[in-house]
Amino acid sequence: MKDLIETSDVQTQIIDAFNFRHATKVFDPERKITESEFNTILEAARLSPTSFGTEPFQLLVVQSPENRELFRDFTWGANGATNGTAGQLGTASHYVIILSHTGATMKAGSDYLAQHNREVKQFPEEVIEMLGGAYAKFQAHDFKLETDADIEKWAARQAYIVLGNMMTAGALMGIDSCPIEGFELDKTEAVLRDHFGIDTNVYKPAVMVAFGYRADGPMFAKTRREMADIVTWA
Template sequence: MNTRKEEIIKAHAFRRAIKEFEPDQKISEEDFKFILEVGRMSPSSFGWEPWKFVVVQNMELRKKLMEPSWGAQKQLPSASHFVILLARKADDMRPGSDYLSYISKEIDHLPGDVEEMKLKFFSGFQQNEFDLTDDRKLFDWACKQVYLPFANMMTAAAEIGIDSCPIEGFDQQKVEEILANDGIIDSKHLGVAAMIAFGYRKEDSPFPQTRQPMEAVVDWVL
């Protein structure tokens, strides 16, 4: 057990936000399926899984994404795999939507009375507890859920020696327009939450990893 703990901490110390990858060094199909599976298995609030992952291997599409993605200028052309993480928009996240009905019936196999009770509870949560009362708030809440697989995929990659870079440096509207124009997303239902580049680093960072000390980030209430 102690050895496993050491391996996990070592993986987190290994992980960096890699700016440029070795373009000729590719992640194996088996390894990348493992990374995606970790993302798929990630938890979400109410179990709604309000996400979708688009793996962009088409280099022409990557070129189109360069202009609005200022934070991915080196990663887009060099990454072995490039993932755009999408979040469900408000129309899909309200009780009564086709998407929530699909999750309840086809994925969770809830009986009708249980589904009704869950959706009623979720409606109260939206209106009264988390103030998810407009389209933007609902989309932002879905984006918060996307950050669970977002982090898990990068951690899983680090644990098997694969590098990554989380990316928020992009014009959300322009990226969505490109994806919609290419028929990749229906922008009524899905929007871009974040991106991750995966691959193998071109060179080690000259800077050490830094974090605040434990006592600065943890308070114990005993």
């Protein structure tokens, strides 16, 4: 009975967290996420699953107001509900740009993948060789990732797994968030390259996400399709 009660409690906490979370447009600038809480969000990112365990993502946490303003003119999705000068860029406690890897590192046979499997995964050489063959087949035959652009899109999908886990971890702690796709890719890459020293041949901005505590409640009630409209059992 105790296990059933504990399981029920966890289920309730999960659903409550998803009902709580909404795309927060303006945060309370006076409220900051503690270091411990944000480290938990980062740990949720680090422990996220990725295809073949390749971890094709990096996180850039942009905290200084001056650095955030570098993105202001072309990151319309972070200017708040009224496209003002505060928005998520100006008010979020923490602002993260999730970068995804490119074909430079994620193409089958790359030195990066071999090093990752050897040093991070700590696989023996025969397993690394076996995985290399399976990964090459996956790219060329199964998912038909034939160009660097194809590989970049695949890596960005892995970054979105990370995004979802970070937001869910935050919601479970009562921390608000907002995923942001409203930015101009070329201009974002230029700032990352020129001001942060990021090699944009290796990393591309996949998505941004702001964290903090809402200044006001949601503008609209949460609505979703009914379960019967999204799930088919076969």
